[in-house]
Amino acid sequence: MKLITAVVKPHRLDEIKEALQAFGVHGLTVTEASGYGRQRGHTEVYRGAEYTVDLVPKIRIEVLAEDDDAEQLIDVIVKAARTGKIGDGKVWSLPVETAVRVRTGERGPDAL
Amino acid sequence: MKLITAVVKPHRLDEIKEALQAFGVHGLTVTEASGYGRQRGHTEVYRGAEYTVDLVPKIRIEVLAEDDDAEQLIDVIVKAARTGKIGDGKVWSLPVETAVRVRTGERGPDAL
Amino acid sequence: MKLITAVVKPHRLDEIKEALQAFGVHGLTVTEASGYGRQRGHTEVYRGAEYTVDLVPKIRIEVLAEDDDAEQLIDVIVKAARTGKIGDGKVWSLPVETAVRVRTGERGPDAL
Amino acid sequence: MNGTDTGFVLISAALVMVMTPGLALFYGGMVRSKSVLNMLMMSFISLGIVSVLWVLYGHSLAFSGDSGGFIGNLDMIGLKGVDAASTVASFVTDENGEAHQIATFAFSLFQMLFAVITAALISGAIADRVKFGAWMIFIGLWVTVVYFPVAHWVWGGGWLASLDTPVIDFAGGTAVHINAGIAALAVVLVVGKRVGFKKDPMRPHNMPLVLLGTALLWFGWFGFNAGSELGVDGVTAQMAINTQVATGAAMLGWLIYERIRHGAFTTLGACSGAVAGLVAITPSGGNVNIFGALLIGVVAGAVCSWAVSLKYKLGYDDSLDVVGVHLVGGVLGTLMVGFLAIDGKGGGDQFLSQAIGAFSVMGYTFVVTYILAFAIQKTIGFRASEDDEISGIDQAAHAETAYDFSSAASSHISPAQSSPAADAKKVEA
Amino acid sequence: MNGTDTGFVLISAALVMVMTPGLALFYGGMVRSKSVLNMLMMSFISLGIVSVLWVLYGHSLAFSGDSGGFIGNLDMIGLKGVDAASTVASFVTDENGEAHQIATFAFSLFQMLFAVITAALISGAIADRVKFGAWMIFIGLWVTVVYFPVAHWVWGGGWLASLDTPVIDFAGGTAVHINAGIAALAVVLVVGKRVGFKKDPMRPHNMPLVLLGTALLWFGWFGFNAGSELGVDGVTAQMAINTQVATGAAMLGWLIYERIRHGAFTTLGACSGAVAGLVAITPSGGNVNIFGALLIGVVAGAVCSWAVSLKYKLGYDDSLDVVGVHLVGGVLGTLMVGFLAIDGKGGGDQFLSQAIGAFSVMGYTFVVTYILAFAIQKTIGFRASEDDEISGIDQAAHAETAYDFSSAASSHISPAQSSPAADAKKVEA
Amino acid sequence: MNGTDTGFVLISAALVMVMTPGLALFYGGMVRSKSVLNMLMMSFISLGIVSVLWVLYGHSLAFSGDSGGFIGNLDMIGLKGVDAASTVASFVTDENGEAHQIATFAFSLFQMLFAVITAALISGAIADRVKFGAWMIFIGLWVTVVYFPVAHWVWGGGWLASLDTPVIDFAGGTAVHINAGIAALAVVLVVGKRVGFKKDPMRPHNMPLVLLGTALLWFGWFGFNAGSELGVDGVTAQMAINTQVATGAAMLGWLIYERIRHGAFTTLGACSGAVAGLVAITPSGGNVNIFGALLIGVVAGAVCSWAVSLKYKLGYDDSLDVVGVHLVGGVLGTLMVGFLAIDGKGGGDQFLSQAIGAFSVMGYTFVVTYILAFAIQKTIGFRASEDDEISGIDQAAHAETAYDFSSAASSHISPAQSSPAADAKKVEA
Ligand SMILES: Nc1ncnc2c1ncn2[C@@H]1O[C@H](COP(=O)(O)OP(=O)(O)O)[C@@H](O)[C@H]1O
Ligand SMILES: Nc1ncnc2c1ncn2[C@@H]1O[C@H](COP(=O)(O)OP(=O)(O)O)[C@@H](O)[C@H]1O
Numbered sequence A, B, C: 001m002k003l004i005t006a007v008v009k010p011h012r013l014d015e016i017k018e019a020l021q022a023f024g025v026h027g028l029t030v031t032e033a034s035g036y037g038r039q040r041g042h043t044e045v046y047r048g049a050e051y052t053v054d055l056v057p058k059i060r061i062e063v064l065a066e067d068d069d070a071e072q073l074i075d076v077i078v079k080a081a082r083t084g085k086i087g088d089g090k091v092w093s094l095p096v097e098t099a100v101r102v103r104t105g106e107r108g109p110d111a112l
Numbered sequence D, E, F: 001m002n003g004t005d006t007g008f009v010l011i012s013a014a015l016v017m018v019m020t021p022g023l024a025l026f027y028g029g030m031v032r033s034k035s036v037l038n039m040l041m042m043s044f045i046s047l048g049i050v051s052v053l054w055v056l057y058g059h060s061l062a063f064s065g066d067s068g069g070f071i072g073n074l075d076m077i078g079l080k081g082v083d084a085a086s087t088v089a090s091f092v093t094d095e096n097g098e099a100h101q102i103a104t105f106a107f108s109l110f111q112m113l114f115a116v117i118t119a120a121l122i123s124g125a126i127a128d129r130v131k132f133g134a135w136m137i138f139i140g141l142w143v144t145v146v147y148f149p150v151a152h153w154v155w156g157g158g159w160l161a162s163l164d165t166p167v168i169d170f171a172g173g174t175a176v177h178i179n180a181g182i183a184a185l186a187v188v189l190v191v192g193k194r195v196g197f198k199k200d201p202m203r204p205h206n207m208p209l210v211l212l213g214t215a216l217l218w219f220g221w222f223g224f225n226a227g228s229e230l231g232v233d234g235v236t237a238q239m240a241i242n243t244q245v246a247t248g249a250a251m252l253g254w255l256i257y258e259r260i261r262h263g264a265f266t267t268l269g270a271c272s273g274a275v276a277g278l279v280a281i282t283p284s285g286g287n288v289n290i291f292g293a294l295l296i297g298v299v300a301g302a303v304c305s306w307a308v309s310l311k312y313k314l315g316y317d318d319s320l321d322v323v324g325v326h327l328v329g330g331v332l333g334t335l336m337v338g339f340l341a342i343d344g345k346g347g348g349d350q351f352l353s354q355a356i357g358a359f360s361v362m363g364y365t366f367v368v369t370y371i372l373a374f375a376i377q378k379t380i381g382f383r384a385s386e387d388d389e390i391s392g393i394d395q396a397a398h399a400e401t402a403y404d405f406s407s408a409a410s411s412h413i414s415p416a417q418s419s420p421a422a423d424a425k426k427v428e429a
């Protein structure tokens, strides 16, 4: 199994959810995050002083996937998240040793 | 070493903390998250329009564990988190290459 | 590739960012977290009742790094995060199977 | 009609009006973020329900005539017979000792808003765990069978006002605070404890909101207290300055007790202390001097600070301390003025009357409220389901959540079914 | 000069002042957290711009003389000729039927604050998506070509006040609410829909803020409505109690409709209902009895609750329902008083006058506002860029973000360039 | 006793009361979320401490008799001799030029609340870094040795009021704003900079709270300014309209400066500008015409907007710009009225008096405050520990945290030891 993590622009969340659903994935976990990279932040002004806020809001999505689906899923997410502008984010995948569904205790692919 | 991640119902956090402590694990990291799966969200009403909020609040717990403890720890968490209703969440484990305690620079099992 | 995760004291974020930048790493993702370990929480008082709040605010930083840089990066982060007091946090690294830059679809080291 | 006095009462009424949302915010900040809207609504709805009932029959039951000292009559239902030219007597008198006249509409509005906030006060005790529909029914019935009669006893020419030594209750220690406080206790005993009481601290989710609520209460209380003279004279001014001084002293009293006992000056303590002082000076402020006000304030602050921990010892879940602050503070102020009253009033007889006032209201209100709450619990059900309580009463009762600070805010939601507002779906309330 | 009446108008003015920030918070809580500051500022800036324009020439255009029933003259620009001793007539009269006199400065301040809030009201309809600089220009021009004339028609001795059966508009149903509501519609049609309208619910990010705003509005509205008598008499008191009763009834009306139609009593519904009641009683409250007020309230609540869903059906993005609440509520109140007016005024003639008032303002304001907004859009641009709208207008227009609750708050930022405030950088506004 | 004037002063007092919590929220929104409660409490506690000290001896020191022009006497400690029938003179006069009489209690309450807010104002300069216990002691001593004397100089018949050309200070430019502003500077120099000053922007954590605070200040300021006439006449109305106009103009002045200099119209700028205008019109508003008010407003807005950046250049950490806004704005208003005063008062002599007033207060207050703060720092310690400052003064000083929006809120906490409230543990305050 793989854990696919995507750090993307917040307003792409809906598209990604829909794309995943269309693909047949019905679960995911979302965390609020912020990040920077090529995309630098913006300037804010407080009481006559200007500052660069360099962390930009992002959404961090985690999806557990079976090994065979992982590559395709990454593509699905990348496609749905893309706006073509800097700051579109990263997607990465990690190997999972075991996964459990808490309610039933099922393990492995059955846990998804 | 393993990194055990659990995405569970917020109000189970206390039980999980207590169960881990009883097991002998004395550190963990918590993040606020939200997710969906079989458990779909609820309906909200604003100004004469109804909406489905499909992301449900969850708590994401991370625990670093020694290889030998990992399986047992997963069971401890799963047990403490279970309510038996849908939305109880997932637990998964990842292989860790190295872990460091920042204060002392200790590595590996000593870092826990 | 590796995913380096650091759970550290919030007010060290700036030093860590600067240290990473000096090292040549120009991207990272940050999440708000809280945790406990040796560092226990503090006492709060509400309406004549005292409570121990045992989760302490932390910052969770994720950096994708090339295999060769990983060890050095960990050291850079550990050094920048250290205050020498308990609660300084943990840094760990995980093996990454693949990473993609969403904007371009580049994979592997090029995605960083 | 005296313009000055009518104008003062009207502005005082506006100030009293703002106390109810102030209370909503005071209470709302103290609960957890998953039930703040329900807490706000429990107060806010009183502005809807009780305002309407007041003009329909409340004013009449409280202030029209008298039936055996217990309640008024129905001659003024719908404010029958009142028009813009109607007047009632103020407590302000002219050089000849004749009472100034103020517009009846102004008087009725002012009194209406007392009924509104008294009902709302109760809600803090049963935070996070009751059905909203049941609460709406409860307050409609409660003002009818409890508040309107008791207001009649104290201010409407009822039996408490007709004692040989009439009860001193300048602005509502018995009718408002003791009344709401003891009613709160009765309802708590019926609906029971929150899930996690004593184990889980359920700390305030938004302390600045609590302070804001306190500020609006304090501000509005000038209207509540000084306005109760129904016009402007030296007593009005005395009531106003005593209100400020007792409140300040009570804040200090609470904080000092708390610092000694628990080691910190808390923000919640400062706010609670202020409210305790406001409560205690309400019955008494027109009849004590500055030192009386200081004393009442500091005692009320310290004693209420101690009283809020009683719930842990005795095991009733008075969630936001309506009993500890309003009942205890109200009783303190009502009794203390028995001795501290100036102009030769203070003394044993007065104290006795004060005690009669306080305890008769406590007895009557406790019994009637308990029966009422119990009847609601046994019929439509008062207590919300445990699931709704755990996952948050806001969503269950109001189909809303209070805050959304997330950057992906909008994305978390998608329109229901095909079109918004498609089908009515029952949400339990 | 009558001190009581002048004092009452001054305090009423302070209450009306607080309505504009109240509106800011009411609106601000309803938008998403990325655009709350812009929403606050759209109201708040009106206190700057319109206050200044009012004393420069607004007062004069509205209240100095009369030019063909349409507008005043320029004799009082800069409040020329007014000093501390100047007075104008109140609606309060002495025993001989002579009008009390109040300080002109008090009258002017009171009226100024009506202009301020009317302009601010419009902003809710175009939340999240307009350039702030364009908005500033818009309201400056709008009060000049729309509000000042219309205020003159209704209150300044203009043609609506001179009809055989003069329009009843006690406190501003036509001049304020219908006016702002229809202007809002015109501007919405020019600037267009938000990105994501109908698809994305854009739910309120901070409901306690909405309730707080509602509370400040309700509180201030006593000054707005009762103060419109320009002094204190029985009618003032009648207006005040009717304001409270209609508002309470409207809250219930909205909630009941919502419960039946959508299954929940929402907090947003309670707040919106209260505002709808306040709007509807504004023109009528001095001329109806308690039952009239109850009826106007409950009807306004239920009808506006229905009216806010029209935007989904008809497809205009009136973001925070200025049309659904202020236009619809204002028209309801204005028309209903035609029949419900007491003292023998209600009836066909009066209804006709009311309709003339309502529809003439709707016609004039819609056309002129549309042209104005269109001209701004075609020249400097009214609508913000899509990028700014998506990433949040607060950052784009004000270089700020509303909240920072993060524990690493400070670390997210580092001083720009070498020293703070080094170089001026243009931020689009 | 004049009912109208007494009533007006009482309501004004209620409005002034709400300014202190307004200030608390204004300041509180500007700090980081880890120190908001401490910021709120530093203002709020003044309502406790200073109210009590005022009636104990403050009123007497400021307003009873005169000792060499410098201070009053102790004849009225505990408001000795004052009862509900006592009166003092208002500035309002009847046709014969005789002063109206208002209740002494009303006057004392009104003045008390000036002392309360003046002490609270100082706190903004030393946000986030002082011990709460030390602050409590500081303000108790400060009002005693600084405020009560200075209030006596200006309003109590002291030497500034006895100059040949008496200082014009209608509502407290010198006694309140210059006084608090220069005291703030002195305390800042003693306690030093925050950790991270100049490096870390420490941006406001909750801008809507700042705007709300501004709104409450603005609202209350009508009571502060207009109420200072101690009754209702044309001057009261003039003061009220000037307050509004200057504030609006100052908001625009600040925003325009900011837009040109830094490229954006910020919300913080609008709020700060409004406060700067309120400050500047305070001493002057009863003695200038509309154009004077506009000029004072726009100048104060622009100049204060520039002045707040001085702290970066000069290196003192006046955290929330008490010096930049209250000292600079207060001096501007005080000096400008020297030339702009109407009724033939403006001119060289008046300007000289104004300068004497401003600079004598600056000199006296700076020296005495510095000594006081220094003494506290050297004895019990004024500055909090660096650890407490970094991890958040709220937790260290008040054992509370301001917000808890987390969904697992309750789970983060578990009762201490065996039972709640078990042992008193000292928390450093
Ligand atoms: N090395 C990295 N490790 C972890 N997260 C990263 C890394 N680089 C970028 N990110 C995340 O990806 C987001 C977008 O990166 P950025 O470089 O701005 O965009 P792009 O991929 O279009 O060049 C950042 O905000 C950050 O959250
Ligand atoms: N494929 C997945 N990847 C990541 N997280 C998931 C996945 N499926 C479910 N989750 C997480 O688990 C939570 C519970 O899942 P759900 O399917 O509702 O419960 P159950 O396990 O009882 O069927 C979700 O809210 C989500 O946070």
Ligand SMILES: Nc1ncnc2c1ncn2[C@@H]1O[C@H](COP(=O)(O)OP(=O)(O)O)[C@@H](O)[C@H]1O
Pocket: B026, B027, B028, B029, B030, B062, B063, B064, B065, B101, B102, B103, B112, C007, C034, C035, C036, C037, C038, C039, C040, C056, C058, C085, C086, C087, C088, C089, C090
């Ligand atoms: N076993 C663990 N798994 C995951 N996170 C941990 C673990 N132990 C500690 N942490 C994280 O590290 C932080 C610091 O740990 P702590 O033991 O207090 O400090 P130290 O490393 O100085 O002994 C905790 O707040 C928590 O977020």
